[in-house]
Structure formats: structure tokens, C-alpha cells
Amino acid sequence: MRTLGAGAGAEDRGRVPTVVGASAALAAVALGAALILLPLALPVIVTLAGVGLVVVGLATVVGADGTGRHPTSARIAVGVALTAAGIVVLVWRTASIRTLLWVMVAALVVHGIHTLVAALRPGTDGRVAGVFSGAAAIVLGLLCVAWPVLAIELVRYAVGAWLVFVGIRGLVGLVWRGGHGSPPTAPGSGSGPAPGRRRGRTVVAGVAFVVAAGLAVGSAFLLHGDGRPAPNAFYTPVEPLPGEPGVLLRAETLGAGVPDGADGWRILYTTTDPDGTVVAASGTVVAPSGRGTDALPMLSIAHGTTGIVPRCAPSLSPTPFVDGAAAALEQMVTVHGWAGVTSDYVGLGTSGPHQYLVGQAEARNVLDASRAAAQIDGLELSADTVVWGHSQGGHGALWSGQIAGDYAPELTIRGVVGMAPATDLFALAEATKDEVAGKTVSAYIASSWNEVYPQLDLAGHLNPGTAHGVGEIADLCFNEQDVIAALLRGSQIPEQVFPDAVLDGDLGATLRENSPTGPWPAPVLVAQGLADPLVKPSMQQSWVDGRCAAGEPIDYRTYPGLDHMGLVAADSPLTPQLVEWTLARWSGQAPTPTC
Template sequence: MLAVLVGLFLALRPFSSLAVLLIAAVVGLVVAGGTQLVAAGRDGRHLRWVSGALYLAAAVVVLVWPGPTIRVLALVVGVALVVDGALDLWAGVRARGTARWNACLGGAASVLLGLVALAWPDVTLLVVGLVFGLKVVMLGARAIVAVTTGRPARAGARERARPGRWRLGGNAAVLLLAVVVAVVSVGLQRGAHRPDAFYTPPEAVPAEPGRLIRSEPFAADWVPDGVAAWRILYTTTRDDRTPAVASGLVLVPRSSVGAGAPPADVVTWAHGTTGVSPGCAPSVLESGLAAGAMFVADQVAAHGWAMVATDYVGLGTRGPHAYLVGDATARSVLDSIRAAHQLGGVALADRTVVWGHSQGGGAALWTGVLASSYAPELTLDGVAALAPAANLPELVHSLDGITGGELFAAYVAEGYTSTYPDVRFDDYVRPAARTLVREMAQRCLEDPGVLVSVLSTLVLDKPIWDGDPDRGALHDRLAQNVPSGPIDAPVLVGQGADDSLVLPAAQDAYVRARCDAGYAVDYRTYAGLNHVPLVEAGSPAMRDLFAWTGARFAGQPAADTC
């Protein structure tokens, strides 16, 4: 019964802290080993002695390993399951009748679960808890059956027909569940996005920011008709001004491609949150720019405008990705404009308007702040920020009360602790959530594996933060990344009144602060619109955005609602 209870805990509570999971796993290994040894003393089967000793040895390895990690636990559990399953299969080959099938089905399930634990490099908390929990439950159930029927339940023993068939059905069910776990794991891993060789920079990278390193034609189902597209690799800089490499996409109406073609006005797109690992770049993801909330690329092309869309440093290219770090993302945006103008045979006008949504909205505002000092040769005709992540201290403070907010909080924790040495991961993430946060930060919003992240957030009983995140070095860095400086170009801020992620009250406070500082802002709110619907095709905010952008290209004066 103890084995069943421990196994159920592991299977149903895999998102406990690493310490709790380690303790439960060690208890499970000891219980599994003890169950096997007791059964060996009852039926005298030598393979049971080997299996029991294996589980006890695995428990010792976990206990004595210095600083055991979840990957160590996955390795130990995976090896134990594979070896024990192989012993079961060997016993099944030597047995007869129902005993053979029981041993073979149970052994196959154990081997399959062990291979999943060894081969699954990402979702390790779920793997260790689920696959080992199922094994411990199976062993406990065997022991219970053996005690209640008065017969041994292992291969090679004589079995009454009815209990044997009952155990056969149980082993078949466990094997079926193991197959399901394996199939799901393969699907999740195959669905994870990874950059190809295009994103690998050459050994000699130019120090000058905004230099085009390479480009190649880009084709995808989502690229609008009548548009030529390229993906580009270009130079930019990190916060410490060391050279870096970023990637992006350039979409140009075919009417502006070729010798003598009229130049197209440029919309520069700063995308919303897609994740913080290299595979999360929109140019890598299957849905492309839509992954970062660009749903109107066809309308941009219909207006005859070109679009330059950076991936940011660390998405596509080597990280870290400075998530919600304004200066860093702004440099990626500005250098993408510089690089796009170096594409051969492409006619781009000097007129440029910056668009951004959510994370990209904050990046767009920062692009306006940074443009005159970082890229004085560029002229921005307008900056449009839709539901921008601008009031960062308030945004991070409110994530605990938002469904799924823990996922974005994990991105913040990863982005800020990898960017700023004074923001320490262990100072802000509670011990019970640290392993889980690291794992969530590895997944893109478009990866199938993000379902595990969503499941994780639903079963968490506390926030990921160790106390209030809006304090100390993190507070100072968040405040530092509020786009509060002057912007020479006209500024449009659009906000959904029903936004549940970037809260309207926080946006109101940000705009009010800009107005109080004497900066002009055209601030528009949209009743009934949440965070993503604000930028979907057909949204009144999009109609306003296209009209506002056309007016900027035409040199018309901009409104000021302050």
C-alpha cells in the first residue's frame, strides 16, 4: 500500500519542489526495492533479488550524489527502469502462459518509461514524477495482489487463472499508458523549434552595428501574395556595447524589387512575446510573424509598405535574450533597419514608422527614445505602441493575479537574471519553483511543450516569486527599463480597455507620466478589447493604426491627447 501511495504522489504531484521530489523519489526507490526483496524472499526468484538491489542502489546514488539535480534524478530513475524492465522481459521469456504475458507487458512498460525519462531532455519534472510514479504504483499493486490472493505475482510462479488475468489486464493498461506517454513525449520534442545553420554567425563578425552579414530568400505559407521576403542576419550590440548578432525578416512588395523600382515606405515591426530561447524567433516559428501578434502583414503589403521585423538578440541567434530590457531590444530594431537597407535589388524609402505590441510595444517606445543617440542617421516618422509593456514594475507586480502569468514571470526571471548580474535568480524565485521556472523558460509559446508549462501554472499553489518581486535590484532594473525619455517622432499608444495582461490602469499611469513630463502622446483606448484581440485583423485599433501611419508617411501633423 505504501508503494501505491508514494507512486500516486509522484504521478499526481510532479511539480513539487526539487527537494520534495527528490525525497519522494528516494522513498519510492527504497519502497520499490523493498517490495522486490520481500517478494524475492517469498518466491525465491533470483531476478527479484537483482531488481530489489538495483532500486536500493539507485536510492543510494541519489542520496550521495553531490548536489543532485533533476537531470541526475531523471538519469538514475531512467536507468533503473530500463534495467528492471529488461529483467522482467528476461523472466517472461523463461515463463509460461499468463505469467509470461504479465512479465513481458510489465517489462516492456518499464523499459519504455525508462527510455522516456532518459530521452526527454526538457520536461523532466513531469517525466520523473509520472513515469517513475506509474512504475511504483505498478509494483505496489503487484504486491497487494500477491498478498490478497496468497500467491506470488511475479513471472515464473504458478498463478490462479482469475488473478492472473486480472494482473494481465493491469499490466496491459500500464503498457498502454506508457505508450501514450512515449508518443506524447515524442510529439512534444518534435514540435520544439530550433534554429538552423543560417543563424550561426561567421567566425569574423563585423564590429560595426547594423551590418548585414547574410540574407537569403524566405518562403512560407503566411507570406502575403505579391511580396518578396528575405531572412537576414546582421550585427548589433549588447547592453555592454559588445558586438552581437541578430536575425529578422524583411518583406517588400514586389513592385519595389529590382532596378529602378520605386522605394517602399517602411514599417518596422517589434514583435510581442514568443519566448526567451533561440527557437522562439518569429523567423523560425511556423506561424512566423503571427507568433509575435502580427496578424495584418497582408494589409501592410496592400498599402505598398515594406516591413522589417527583427527577432531580437537571443531569439534565433545565441542568447541570452534580454526579455523586456528596452535598450537591448531597441538596438535590435534600429540595426535591423540599417541592415535591411543593404539588401541588394530592394528599394526602401527613408520614411520609417515603428510598430510594436506588448513586449514589442515597449521595444517600439524604446526605439524612439534611443534613435537619436544610437542611430542618428535614421529618421523615424512615428512610433506606435499597442498594449506596450511600458510600466514594467506594475506589470511584473500584477502577474501573480493573471491566469498563466507565471509563464511570463518565468520569462522575466530568466531574462533579467541573465542580463543583470545584480539580479540574482535565487533572490527572487522561491526554492520550490526554481526548477519549474527554469524549465518553463526553455519553452516557446508556440511549442507544443508549452502545454506542460500551462499545466504547471495551474497546479502551482503559490506564486513563483519569493516575496514581492518589485523590490531591490529587480525593482531598480525594471524601473530603469521604463521608456520614459524623449521621443522626437509622434507617438501613438493604443490600449484595450479589457486587457487582462497589460492592465489599463498601469497603462493610464504610464501615459499620464509622459504627459506630465511634457511629451506629446496620442493615447487611444478601445472598449471590450483584450490583449491580443487589440491587434487582430478587423480591430478598430488596426484601422486607426493604418490611418495614423499613412498620415505619418504623408507628413501630416499628429494629434496630442495629453
């Protein structure tokens, strides 16, 4: 009786890990499926992932994780670590998402290493499958490091897939053991899983590893950017600089990217920072090839966001005139005989910092480029100009018109055009703070303004876990292949870049100071696509309403169905309207404000 009782007790004890293992395996599959299939908010994703870590940890402790070995001290330690990681994720709700991500990454890597070590022990069944699944877990963990908020989505699907895989492996292991909790026998013993089942497990693990490796290779390619070269010696001025702004330092002929029927130049000239310091800036000029000796009408163009480091200058691009309303510019030059002058802005091409979305700086750069372009040999330019700008350039164009009378009185502004302009910078930052494009723009502001406005100490006031992403984006341009990497890096930032307390404080006040408010000395056209995800139509409408209420006569035109870039595309209805409106300003026709 005693022997029978002892045997029964052993049998009951053997059933405990079986019951726990089956429950844990089913729970892992359910949690993984929920992560993969359900539309979930970020906090719910983190919660389910934390529960999943606890489930797998418990299964590992009791030896029911499908690896086919009884609990050992090492296995128990790994299980406890996984369980603890899951509990940290669940309890530490005030930590940044990136911090919690690191906890989960560590858990994935530890579990992967444990699986690899277990697979390489003598007598282990399914050694190849173990190597593949362990390596896949490690690679997935490292991928999570490489991608932060986008990595949260990777955590969602990768951890979901991992939970499903571990759960299925646990269930299969229990079935193979016949439900008695005994491990599979060593190879060659005459029992254990059938070769077909063993091959199936190996194939599943191999596929998981191939997918993880493919994601790693693709990530490296997408996040690398285009590796464009740094500016050459043309962009380094000879010191000392002349003491006044708007002086042409040098010019050279452009070949690539110049429209047919036009000539192009790259220029280096002097301008001033808002504090009055004379510095060098670069830019481009385009004019019709068949020009006579008469002074040409001039377009002063402020370009959109291209980045904040020197190699992002439009004049360094093989297509230097494609920014903004490129089709309209080509028509103005080759059909109507105008010249176009575009500043790169200080810090793009020349040494920085680039004063991104700093209104006074952009405007001075634009106006001084127009002054300097008139000094190119063989090019006669009128002192009258119409100012264009798209996006960041719309912000710069509005500021150029706003300060021209005081800063460059020899230039006569005939009109100002802002296309999807960044007008109310605080409202723009507030509306897009949780979006990928908004985080990318915020990263440029954080890096640029940390140097331009050191008193704000933005580097010390970023949301926890965002500094790495901000630094990566700051070194990427916002055009060509770099824009893909920049937006993907923006998707990695796990939270809004600036805490609300910072936005509502001195940073918010500085954003408002750099928002253009007028008055303007000439007619103003503001064009806005109603499907623009970056410069929100509601924000633009509020800004226009405010300027109208202040007595500024603005011609406000909206374009249903057009997004941020579609507004300035060649086939946009704005293109012919922009040409017509600009020619009307030159001929002295009365403006047609909508307020």
C-alpha cells in the first residue's frame, strides 16, 4: 500500500507541471494571437506582452516549455528572470516605453540564449530546432533595440509570434511525452518524437529564424539613409567675411538638374544671424538662357524642410530645383522669363547650426540671397520680387515679407505666397506631437534649437527614451532616400518628443515668437491641401481667421483631396493658379483677398 501510495503521489506530482504547462501553453497562444490580430492601444500591447513573459517564465520554471528537459537550476533561473521581467513590465507603469522595451528585449535575448545552450547540450532532442528558435529570439530582441516605437509594433507582432511559437512548442512537447511529464528519450533509444514531427518542428523554427534574419537585413538597409557626401570646399568662405550682408562671395555654374532652356548657379554669400553676426550661406539661382540685358523679374524662394545638417543643402542635390512648386518655377523661368533665387539657409551647405523654423534667420537668409544673386556676372535682376515658400519655406516666405521693409528696404516685395506654410508653430507641434511626421519635425527642432536657444536646455527636457531617436533623425536629411530613414526613425520614438510641461512652458513661448503674424507690405496668398496630415487644415484655418481678424487681407485657397506634397505637384490645380497670381502681382492687378 505504501509503495502504491508513493507511486500515486509521484504520478500526481508529475501531473502538476503537465497541467501548469498545458495552461501556460494555451495562455501563451491566446496572448500571442491577441497581440497579432486585435487592434490594441499601446498600453494594452505592453500589458499583454508583460503577461506573456510571466506565462512563459512560469512554464520554463516547471519544465513545461516544450524543450524536453526537466527543470534544472539554470532553467529555473531563466524562468524566474522571464517572470520577473514580465512583472516589471506590468507594475512599472510610470517608466518610459523605451525602458520597458529594454526589459522585454533583455527577456527575449536571455530566453534565446537559454534555448541555444539547451539545444547544444549532449542528448538534446530537436537540436537544430532549438538552435533556430534560440537564434530567432536573440535576433528579434536586437531588432527591438534597433527600432523603438516602430519596435513596439515589432514587439507586438514579434512577441506575439514568439508566444504562439512557444505555446505550440509546449503543447507539442506535452503530447510527445504522452501527458506523463517525462522528457523525450535521447536519440537512438527507440522512442521519442517521430522523425516527421521532428522535421516539422525544425522547419517551423527555421522559418522563424529566416524571417527574423530578413527583418534584420531589411532594417539595416532602410535605416542607413543614402550616405550623401559632405559639402566641398565651395561652401567654406575665405575669412574674414565682409562686414555687411548680401555680398556675393563666389558663384559657379550648375549643370545637373537645371531645366531645359535655363542656366543655373550655385552661390555663396553673406547674411546675418538674428543677433547681427555676419555669416556665410549658400543657395542656387536659375534664370532663362535667352535673357536679354533688361532686369529680370525675381522670385525669392524659401525651400521646405530638407534636414538640419550641412549635407542636406538643396544646392548639393543632383536635382536642386525640385523643392516645392517646381513645375510652377520652371514655367516662370522658361516661359515667362523670371529668375528664381533660393537660399539653402545657414547650416545647410555651410557650417551651422541651421536655425530650423527660426523666422528671423530664415527670412534674412532668403532676402540676402536675393541681394547677392544680383551680383552674378551677366545676370541683371530687378529689385522687385515675389516670395514663394512651401512648408518650412512657407514659414520663411511669410517671415521674409514681414521683415523685408526693415531688413532689406532696397527690395520691393510685390507678393508673398505660403504653400501649406508652418504658421502657428505651437499649434503645429501640439497637433502632431504623437504622429510620426510630427515626431520627426520635433526631433529637428529639438536638435537645432538646443544650439540656437541654449537657455531652453531642450536636450535635458526631452521625454525619457526619446534622445536616441532625436539624435539619429538630426543626422538624416528629409529628402531622397534619407527621408525614408528619417520617418522610420521618427516611428521609433516611443513617446512625444517634448513633455506637455515643456511645450506649455518656455519652448511653447518660443514657438509662438517664431510664428509669423504680419503685417505684410504686399498681397498674401496662402494655399492649403485639405488632406494634409502634417500641416493640419484646421490649424491653418484658425491662423488665417486670426490674421483676417487682425486686418491682414489674405487670399486663402483650399484644395480638397490634396496632401502636403500633392499640393505642389505638377498636376495640382495650384500650379497654374500660382503662376497666374504671381504674374498678376507683377502687372499691378488688384489682389483678391478672401477676408
